[in-house]
Amino acid sequence: MGTEKTIDRRVARTRSTLHHALITLILRKGYEAITVEDICNEANIGRSTFYAHFTSKDDLKRSGLDDHLRAMLVERQRHALAAPGELKDRSLGFVLGMFEHAREHIDLYRALAGGRGGTIVLGSIREILCDLVRAELAANKDRKLPDVVPNELIVQFVVGAFLSVLIWWLDGGAKLPPQQVDQIFRRLATEGVPSA
């Protein structure tokens, strides 16, 4: 199972330093604007050393930030599911946790996904959320109409709406309290938009 026998302290140090430098720089100037050389300077590490460990900036992010975020989210989800309450209140239970988590790390989130376009940048977050919604749909499918509506469409609908609202909320400075955004979102999702 274990792929690594021993981990040389130097490589551990190097990798960790690079990851840390990346986060620092993301907060300072945003992900897109960062160059490999920037990271190396910030980390005081040779550029050739960088390429000995990672193939690119994206690679570094993948093997660091994404994994880290994924771990955090899974943990939150575990908590949310373990909490007591009605099914109605637990459904979409990850939403509140996510709003809170995002607010705690608002700078990082905004640098990563905020501003323009970044919706899809949060690829791994999106995937996790899809998994959560899928699981929830599967759990509740007993008393459901025959599926003229593909489940996956519902999943995409909910996750897309959620991420969109989340990013908007963060970009606006997260003024509304998480509980309130959570409540509004879930009402929109379960009862529809009050327009038509």
Add this chain to the structure above:
Amino acid sequence: MGTEKTIDRRVARTRSTLHHALITLILRKGYEAITVEDICNEANIGRSTFYAHFTSKDDLKRSGLDDHLRAMLVERQRHALAAPGELKDRSLGFVLGMFEHAREHIDLYRALAGGRGGTIVLGSIREILCDLVRAELAANKDRKLPDVVPNELIVQFVVGAFLSVLIWWLDGGAKLPPQQVDQIFRRLATEGVPSA
């Protein structure tokens, strides 16, 4: 009103050729992979000429594809709003149009927004759609509850959900007919997801 007196045939030709070349290349290798020089080669136009008209690849896209898309969508919405029928049926009128348009140009859409990448292009489409939804909300705001729910949140909710479903649909090959996806989406949006 008119900003342009006359349009030199040469500039019209150049611009048009460049736009066309961009689309060709997007279909051939995807937007991200395209370089300014690629475009110039494809169009048989000097690179210096390119920079005399556009400042970058993104600029070219903006002044071509985006404007075109925006015009088409506005037109579709105008039609939908002018059509007879219940308000409920007329709202979100751009949706069906967009599904149909996307299916007609499915190769282009998938190269633009599908799979991975697509961040940049989605950004502008997203903005266009936000404008449409905002306009619709503003038009219907008379018989609305006092806004405990920020309008912009609703906008983000709807547009995020829509784009997410659209991309999923396209990536799956657009198997369901546009009318059906449209109907499902609008039902989800107006009545909520049938889970909780």
Add this chain to the structure above:
DNA sequence: TCAGATTCCGAACATGATGTCCATCAACCG
């Protein structure tokens, strides 16, 4: 503690894309 193995360093090199400038030439418009 020490020796051999591994990693780090930095500088050099090759490559490829961006963006600017300019003199020359061709096309357009009135």
Add this chain to the structure above:
DNA sequence: CGGTTGATGGACATCATGTTCGGAATCTGA
């Protein structure tokens, strides 16, 4: 037809990427 405007392509400067390599630093295991 003649003056104006746009097109051309090549030279330049710049910047980021990715690779290579020999010597120096550092780790690991005995």
